[in-house]
Each structure stands twice: as structure tokens, then as C-alpha cells.
Amino acid sequence: MMAAPAVPKSWYLPSKPHKFCPGCGHGIVLKALGEVIDELDIQNDTIFGCDIGCSLLSWDFFNCDSTQTHHGRTTPVMVGIKRARPELVCIGYMGDGGGYSIGSQHLLNSAVRNEKITLILVNNTNYGMTGGQMAPTTLPGQKTETSPFGRDPQLTGYPTMGPEFLAELTSEGAFIARATVSKYRQLKKHLKNAIINQMEGNGFSFVEVLSTCPTNWKTNAQQTWAFLEDQMEKQFPVGEFKSPWGKGVK
């Protein structure tokens, strides 16, 4: 008999099974994050802050202290906690709409100030929770509820390239990466570095994670994975964009 996969210690069991749609990438990101919290033994020191969006469904996911904020405002709430209690490990969890659109001024400025927080932004190319509208990350030509004939870059621009611009903006000490739920080991490595970086007090830490949203993409399992690997990963290159340790050291 195969052993059941181990559940991270930092998961809050009464809130399982989780509330994401079948095939959603959020669960994979949170599983990796849970393992990282275990490995770094920071469950008691972590403050997990979640945005409004599907990320909200993770508010009681962990056996850690957590807070819900407003759409786009997780970043300043995490900054406030970290500034007040620097010994806490503050992890903000948000969607691409929350981070790159309504909360973009907070993202940009906390990055410039090199705030010692870790932000995880889940890029699913749409506004999941509100029913699949266009997001800053929607691909050219991609159909959403508010771009029913496909995103036209002439009208609405090209997808926001978060890690790319954050890598340009930040100063020494920042950690910036993009991961994907299709490459679990790399995802976990980036998340871990983004948290170690905060714990070492080096600077701002940010990981964008390419993730799946079959419900709003209206895709079956095969199409979902194909969209992620063939289209998203082409538009959004994964990897480390900036690291205080130099490429591949940690």
C-alpha cells in the first residue's frame, strides 16, 4: 500500500479539505509554502496575510496566525506589522489583480523601500473570485468576461511583467523570482529563499507564481495544463530575477 502523502505540520487540519476549485493551482502553492514553513520551523513566528480574491480562501489554511485584509491592501498591512514587530515573519498572499492592479502602488513602493516582507503573488491571468474578468496579466488574445473577443493590446496594453520590473526597481538585498505550479521543486525553492531572505533581513522578497484557474479558463484538465505550460510560461519566463546570494548559490 502506498503511504498517504505527508501533510505539512503547519497546515490547519480543521480547514481541510481546502475550498479551492478542483484543478486550482492555489492548493499547490500553499502546499509548497506549508512545507517551507515546516522546514524553516517558523510556524509560531509567521503572520500570514491574505488579500481579497481567491487567495482569501487560504485565510485559515495554516496553523499560523493570520489576517484578512482588503483587495490590494495586504502589502501595507504586512508592512505595518513588520515595522511594528520586526521579529515576525510576514508573508503576504495575493492575486495578480490585487498585486499588480489595485495594489500596485503598494507593491512598487514597498519594493523601492526594500521592506523586509515576503509577498507571494498568484498569477492566474484573470480575476478569479469575481468571475473571470481581465487582469493585468491576461495574455494578448485571451478571452475573459471583460475581454470577450480576446485581450487587444492596442486597447489594453500587454501583460504586466511583475518580477521583471521589480528586479529593476529594487536595491541590493531583494529577492525576486517567478515560479510555476508545474515545477514544484523550483517553486518550493523560490518560496524558501524568499522567506530566508526576509529572516536574514536582507530586503524585499517577492515570488510570482504562475497558477491554474480551470473554472474561469473553462478548460478541462489537459487544456488547463497546456495553457499553463505552453502559453503562460512562454509569456512569463520562470526563474530567479534577483538574489542577494548570486544566482544558484542557495
Added chain:
Amino acid sequence: MGKIIGEPKKAFITGNEAVAWACLVSGAEIMFGYPITPQNEVMHYWTRLAPKYDRRFLQTEDELSAGFTTCGAVQSGVKAFTATAGPGNVLMQEPFGMAEAMRLPLVAMIQQRGGPSSGTVIYSQQEVTLTTFGGNGEGHRIVYSTSGHQEIYDYLIKAFNVAWKYRFPVFVLGDGYQAKMREPLEMYDPEDHGIELVKPYPLIGLGGKIGEEREPSHLCNIYSMEEELYDVVMKMAAEYEAITPQLMEWEEEFCEDADILIVSHGVVARAAYDAVKALRSQGIKAAYFRPISLRPFPAQQLRDAIAKSGAKKMLVAESAYGQFERLLKQEIYGETIKIEHLFMPGVGIIDYDVIEKVKSIL
């Protein structure tokens, strides 16, 4: 906390400087702020004072951020505050709403400026509606309207205590005149006035081993079921109403016998008070009533003043176009006293204005 002021001492300073000192002696650890006139000098004084007392400051990217960082800091158990005005107060209604919903002991100094929109950078009483009932909630907040520097100092100390005792956000409502003017006040360490500072405590980051010694603290701010939110709001309303009697603050004089009752708040009350005295000396029986807490509003006290004075007329004077009067009318619904008003939106009111108005309506 060691003494900051030592022997109580007279000072001759601006209202914004009084804000910084009051927050310091109240034990505020950190201020989050964004520049806007007429509040700027709160930050200017705080950034100079704070390092001497191991306190901190962050200039945020905007008022949304200043409000939300303050929310985060108080969640983690640290006394924190912000200060703003006008369009900044508009932006801060979003984080103030979160403070209202999550019962966060946030303290904010509001120095009213002219509106609507960018208005003027000087003075008004046009942020009454916004500060008392801004946001998409029910106005479960506490608002003190001060009339001068001593009160700014006293009520900020009170604001931190009330916020951390009852966990409702507290606003001290001043204005550009109070912010920029210099006047004398007595500064003191709260303990020397017999005021015990309420200790802050964390809502998250509680320490201990989660899952072994305690459950995680998951702070909730959005609900899936209508009934859940209903319960939350009804509980909040009940708790707010239960503490209302302790929170009500007002001032009155000559209310035992009067023909006209003059009601005003904030710095305008100083002109109203002078006017009442001048009118009395001219044989006109005027009375003075001033709510200090606008939320909760001392409605019963005002009703009592109407009844015992026997006044047939009331004059409401404010540097706005009826924001205070609307608040007052809804609070004393059913009273039949005739209400006249002196609305001077965005400009100062002096005793002469009130006296002339009274003479024109009596």
C-alpha cells in the same frame, strides 16, 4: 515607560506639535503618515521627537497605505497612529472601515481643511460626516471634536486609552486653525494626572506553540453567509451602545433659563461661547451647548438642555453647510424647538457673526 515631560509644564506651541507630544506620552510606538496640509507638522515634530524616545515613523506611499499600515501595527499589539486631512481623510476611509470591522484600536488625528475635493488647505468643519459616518459601515467609531490645544493633548491621551480599552477606532477631529495656531497648554505625563495608560496587546503574533499551547489566531474580515455578518454587526452595535454612556462628552452653560440655545462644536464653540456671554450682558438670554464627542452624540444631554432651558429657538453654527446640523437633527428627532442655522462652509466664525445672527432671528 519613563517620564517624558517630568514636572507638568506650560508650553506655547502649535496644535500639530501638541499632537506629536500627546501621542508620545500616550505610548504610541509608531506613526504612519503621508503629507497633507494642514497636518504636515504632526509628522515633522514626530520625526524629530521619535528617535529620542526609541519610537518609529514611516512615510507611506499614500493615505491608503498609511491607514492600512496602522491597522497592521495595531493588530500586532503596538500603539500606532496616523494623521490626515481632506482628500487624505477620504482615502483613509477604506482602512478606517477595516478598523471598524475588525475592531482595531487605531487612532487618527484629523485636521479638517476646506472641501469638497482639494478645497482649501486651511480650515473647515466639513469632515464631520466623513469622520463620523465615512465608509461602508454603521459608524461604530468614536469621534472627539476638540476646540483648542489643551483638548488636543487631553483627548489624544484619552483616544489611545479608549481605543485599546474598547477596541473601536478613535478619531480626534481638529482643523487647520487648531493645527497651525500657537496657544498655551499644559503638557504632562498622563500618570501625573492620575491617568493610567491602557496596555496594548496583540491580536496576532501571540507567541507560544501553535497547535500545542494554543489555537492559531485567524482574524476574519469577510463572511460567506449573510447571517454571519449580521451577527457580527449586531454584536458590534450592542457593544457600542453599551459603552456609549461612558463615552459621551459635552459642555454646557446658562442652560437653566434661556430664550435661545446656541449649539456648535470644535473651534467654533469658542466663538459661540464668547457670543453667549456678550448676548447675556446685553440682556439676551442665550445658552451654550457643545457636544465634544460627535460619535457617540450626547443626544439626551442636548434634549435635557432644550427642556430645562425653555428655549424656543436653537441656533446651530458651523464652518460647513449643515453637516453638524444634520447629525444633530437625527439625534434629537422629535424635538419641536425651532432650529435656525449659521452655515459658513470653509471659513472661520467669530463671536460677532453669531451675535448678529442671533439678533436677526430673535
